Amino acid sequence: MNTLQNIKAFIQVARLASFSAAARELGVAPSVITKRITSLERQMGEKLFQRSTRGLKLTEAGERILPRYQRLVTELEDIIQNNRSAHKGSNGHLRIKAPTTVTTRYLGRLFCEFQAAHPGVSLEIAVVDRSVNPMDENFDLVIAAAPTSYANVVDIPLTPYQLVLCAAPDYLARKGRPLQPRDLVDHECLTSILLGQSWTFEGPRGPLTVEIHSKLHVNEATVLREATLLGIGVAVLPRFVVETDLKRGRLVSLLEEFPLRRLWLKALVPNVKLHKPLINDLVQFLQSHMQPIPPWERKPHFITNRES
Structure with a gap:
C-alpha cells in the first residue's frame, strides 16, 4: 500500500x-x-x-x-x-485561518485585494475563533492575537492589537468602579477566548495577573461588545471594536493606570513553509497595509445598527 x-x-x-x-x-x-x-x-x-x-x-x-x-x-x-508555479507563473493555493471580527471588518478586504493583485492565486479562508496550530490542521498561515506560540511555527508580527477594559455606565452605577485589578474578582466579568479567565495587567511593580470568574464566555468580540453595552458586566475588548462607544459615552474605559498586557496581531507560519514565495508575498502585503498604522486607524470603523 x-x-x-x-x-x-x-x-x-x-x-x-x-x-x-x-x-x-x-x-x-x-x-x-x-x-x-x-x-x-x-x-x-x-x-x-x-x-x-x-x-x-x-x-x-x-x-x-x-x-x-x-x-x-x-x-x-x-x-x-x-514546480507547477515555475511553469505557470504566479500561481498557488493558500489555506488561511483568521479570527472573525478583525477579518469581517478589515482582513477580509485585504485578502481580497491580495487575490485581485495575484489572479493566479486561490485562497481558502477559514474564519474561526479558536487557537489553531497551523501544523496540526495543515494551514499555510494562521492570523491570531492570542498570546500562544507553537513548536516549529514562526510568529510574524503584523500590528499592535490594543485591548481596553471597559463597562457600561449603568453597570458601574450598580456595581461601582474597580480601582485596581484585584477588585475585578468581585465584579461580573465577561470573557472571550482571547484572554480566557486570566487577565494580565502592567503595574508599577511589574505584571499582575488576576483570575476572574466569568459570567458570560463567548468566542467573538461583537457578541461580547453587545453584552457589555447592555450592562451585563466588565469586559476586555479590542479597542477598534469599542472606540466609538468610548467616545460617545456608551462604554467607560477602566483601570487606565494598569494597562492590559500588550498583544500583537500576528501571522503564524510553519517553519517548513517559510520558504514559499507566495506565503512571503502575502505576509509582506499584510505588513505593508498594517504598519505603521493599523487599518482600523486609517478608515472609518464598521458601523453597526447600534452605532447608527
Missing part, C-alpha cells in the same frame, strides 16, 4: 483523534484507514496509537514521529506546488 497515503492517514487520525472522522475527511471507508495505519505501524515496527475506553491517543512513538511526518508531507506538497 502507498506509504504516503499511510502517512497522510496517520496525520489525519492524530489530528482528529478518530479513525471514522479521518475516513470522512479523506473520503474513504474507516476500514481503509485502519489498514493504512496497520501498514504504517508494520513498516515502523511500533504501535502509533493507543486505544482505550477513554478514546484514542498517540503512543510515545507516535508523538515522536508526528511532527517529522507533518514536515515531510508539507515539503513534498511544496515541491510539487513550486
Whole structure:
C-alpha cells in the first residue's frame, strides 16, 4: 500500500483523534484507514496509537514521529506546488485561518485585494475563533492575537492589537468602579477566548495577573461588545471594536493606570513553509497595509445598527 497515503492517514487520525472522522475527511471507508495505519505501524515496527475506553491517543512513538511526518508531507506538497508555479507563473493555493471580527471588518478586504493583485492565486479562508496550530490542521498561515506560540511555527508580527477594559455606565452605577485589578474578582466579568479567565495587567511593580470568574464566555468580540453595552458586566475588548462607544459615552474605559498586557496581531507560519514565495508575498502585503498604522486607524470603523 502507498506509504504516503499511510502517512497522510496517520496525520489525519492524530489530528482528529478518530479513525471514522479521518475516513470522512479523506473520503474513504474507516476500514481503509485502519489498514493504512496497520501498514504504517508494520513498516515502523511500533504501535502509533493507543486505544482505550477513554478514546484514542498517540503512543510515545507516535508523538515522536508526528511532527517529522507533518514536515515531510508539507515539503513534498511544496515541491510539487513550486514546480507547477515555475511553469505557470504566479500561481498557488493558500489555506488561511483568521479570527472573525478583525477579518469581517478589515482582513477580509485585504485578502481580497491580495487575490485581485495575484489572479493566479486561490485562497481558502477559514474564519474561526479558536487557537489553531497551523501544523496540526495543515494551514499555510494562521492570523491570531492570542498570546500562544507553537513548536516549529514562526510568529510574524503584523500590528499592535490594543485591548481596553471597559463597562457600561449603568453597570458601574450598580456595581461601582474597580480601582485596581484585584477588585475585578468581585465584579461580573465577561470573557472571550482571547484572554480566557486570566487577565494580565502592567503595574508599577511589574505584571499582575488576576483570575476572574466569568459570567458570560463567548468566542467573538461583537457578541461580547453587545453584552457589555447592555450592562451585563466588565469586559476586555479590542479597542477598534469599542472606540466609538468610548467616545460617545456608551462604554467607560477602566483601570487606565494598569494597562492590559500588550498583544500583537500576528501571522503564524510553519517553519517548513517559510520558504514559499507566495506565503512571503502575502505576509509582506499584510505588513505593508498594517504598519505603521493599523487599518482600523486609517478608515472609518464598521458601523453597526447600534452605532447608527
